[in-house]
Amino acid sequence: MAEEVPIPDPHEPAGHGAVHHHSPPTSFIRKYIFSVDHKVIGIQYLLLALVSVFIGMVMSVLMRMNLTWPAHHWPLLAKIFPLGAPEGVMTPEFYLSLVTMHGTMMVFFVLTTAPQGGFGNYFLPIQIGAEDMAFPVLNMLSFWVTFVGLVVLIAAIFVESSAALGATKFVTKYLDGGGTGTVGPIGGWTGYPTLSALGKSAGPGQGAGVTLWITSIAIFCVASLLGALNFITTLLNMRTRGMSLMRMPLTCWSWFTTAILALLSFPVLLAGGILLLLDRHAGTSFFIPGNLVVSDKLVTEHSGGSPILWQHLFWFFGHPEVYIAILPGMGATSHILSTFARKPIFGYRAMVFAMFAIGLLGFFVWGHHMFLSGMSPYSGMAFSVLTLTIGVPSAIKTFNWLGTLWGGRIRFTVPMLFAIGFVSLFVAGGITGLVLGQTSLDLSMHDTYFVLGHFHLVMGVAAIFGMFAGVYFWFPKMFGRMMNDKLGYIHFWPTFIGVYTIFIPMHVMGLVGMPRRYASFAEYTFLNKTHPLVMLVTIAVIITAFTQIIFFFNFFWSLFKGKPAGDNPWEATTLEWATTSPPPFDNFAGKVPTVYRGAYEFAVPDAPEDYVMQTTPDVTVANVPAGVPGQGGGSTGNGHNGHH
């Protein structure tokens, strides 16, 4: 594309091209490291999430190994973590820190960054026909702040697991001391006080690990706020001609809703984080009550605080966070289902309103995480009713997905399989949400493996499937090459069956009464009969984890050896397919796309093809690429590049 002479923007007054038309940078650092190009930043986010998901996945495999073979000696483990796994057997503290770090890594640095920061950054501006985000420098900043957050979190692993690092002057003086043989803090991704507020006197992993953990989360909050602000402004302000709100792809709506949720919920977590840090390091008592005995010692420096206050602040953020993770997956799924069913999305408006309803209700249900905190039964009931109400918009979405598939001429491509998988997992995990949302049932299910199975299905694996669908769908646009189909199918089926084999048995274990966050169940005889299930889950985890190697291989192999994709390999309708693959620096090579229709016009009567792109002025003529309106029959053949 480099030789193409850019046509000046028709709306750019002469002499003021510099207003937003930044020219492509040439140095390596400005182009790939400190880039302000939203496409590069999107890929940076995806790579960051890829690193985090790898760490998080390894941790989950380690946890399963300890649960299944608690007394087995793993020589390699003893070499890497001489403190945490002496003679290769994990200490319970080591296991608990794995739980904490797995949750934190996955929720913050995978589920929050990849769908929104990754795909959202890359495709939101293109899908609305903009040349970049509203504030490109802020965008760069938000990625690098996220990166610092990840580095701080990973530092917690080293500081706590290594005796030498944990004993350095800096760590002991400013971070409350480390080197206790864990891989970071102990406290779960929710970091409940009082344990997290007391400092190293509370036990192993409560020193530097927790300090670094809170710091990392606070940094992450700031980064997310910068990103959310940018997303909303971009969407409100930068849509191209003809791109009315109701013509936007549903992906854009989902990123928009997610950004609103992030903008309103992350400040609350930030507030909680500040209070927690003050409790730990400045001697305040926001969360620490009086007469507290920890490790056989009476805590005298603090009194009068309320640990429940943290729970309120945390879950006021924590529940919207669940939707921050899942909504972009819903958007991508809607987008992909419509494209490969070759039908308009069923109930576009209903989809938009359902998304907003889910987002809105998400702010009023945080109490259902705290049914056992001793809250008034009346507020418990209110939270319960509101929680069950979320089932309504969720069901609307599910019915609309099925309605989209109904009677379609479905193309079972790899992204389509993952999108259907998303619907399946969302339903399977959502159903048990109705169980847990009722106070009476939650009393006995709370903190059991039932909860574990529920949220892993509905927000963990479903969101991951949304991401896989997104990668397979948009890879051709991002890198100009197709991913390998066969490897994709081989990746999909074991993963799909694998995740169900992992998480369905967990519901059963939970019903039997297996509690969460226990390092080993060897001493609990009433759980002996679940051992075959535990074994089954662990085997499924190992197989599923190894299956992901196929994905990694496919990804990197296709980068170099994949079949050239062309501009519109899927015969899709939205703006990202109206430009080259990968798109040029300013997305549309100096042209301004004009949008004439909604996002999902498939199977239009009288149209020459079974899809009409948003840039096509007249349905009776062939699709035209962006920025060349009015060339009618003289279509360049854009979008005919095979894959029928």
Next chain:
Amino acid sequence: MATTVTTDTRERVRGKDTGLGLGGPRAGGNGSRRNPGGDDGGDGSRYDGVPQRYRIGMWLAVGSIAMLFTALTSAYVMRAGGSGWDDIQLPGLLWVSTALIVTSSVTIELARRALRRDEYATYRHWLTVSLLLGFGFLAAQVCAWRQLAAQGIYLASNPHSSFFYLLTGLHALHLLGGILGLSFLLWRATRAMRDVSKQTALKRRAAADAVGIYWHFMDGLWVYLFALLFFWR
């Protein structure tokens, strides 16, 4: 030359639009009810939008900061009157800082009005006054903290003092951002006023508006925090 191409493209786009406004057969039906290809997506958003996005971005930033203080308020309300709560005597100096920041809101409004009338000297004048008032406010806050510390009341002394230092400290930190914004405006105002093109004027006004929104918010936030700390105990 660029102008020629510009007009040309614009006419082509427009021409096709009107031709289409009559509408061909449209199916799918998930799109807008409005005319296809109309200018409803914000005509000219490409450059008219640049100033507008400063304001949008600032309103969003203000919204998220408001959420931060809402969360802290709810913590305050939940904690207030609980065990170990001991009211501290708020320093009288806070009335002075309140007067300073309220005045600064007035002066920044005067600056914005001057800018709207293109009176650049007056604009610079009121910007400088606002900046000085901002520094005055911070100085008064620091003195108030020192007064309290001299009485032996520190961050960890009791819950009321914890919240006092936390809320005033966070507010001061955010106000520093506002001072940076004002300094930026002043720097631009002394440097680039000679450029009188319409586009620059629009951007300049938008930047002043954005800083103005932030500053007024900081003012309102302070009055709110002062009232909270003063009355709710």
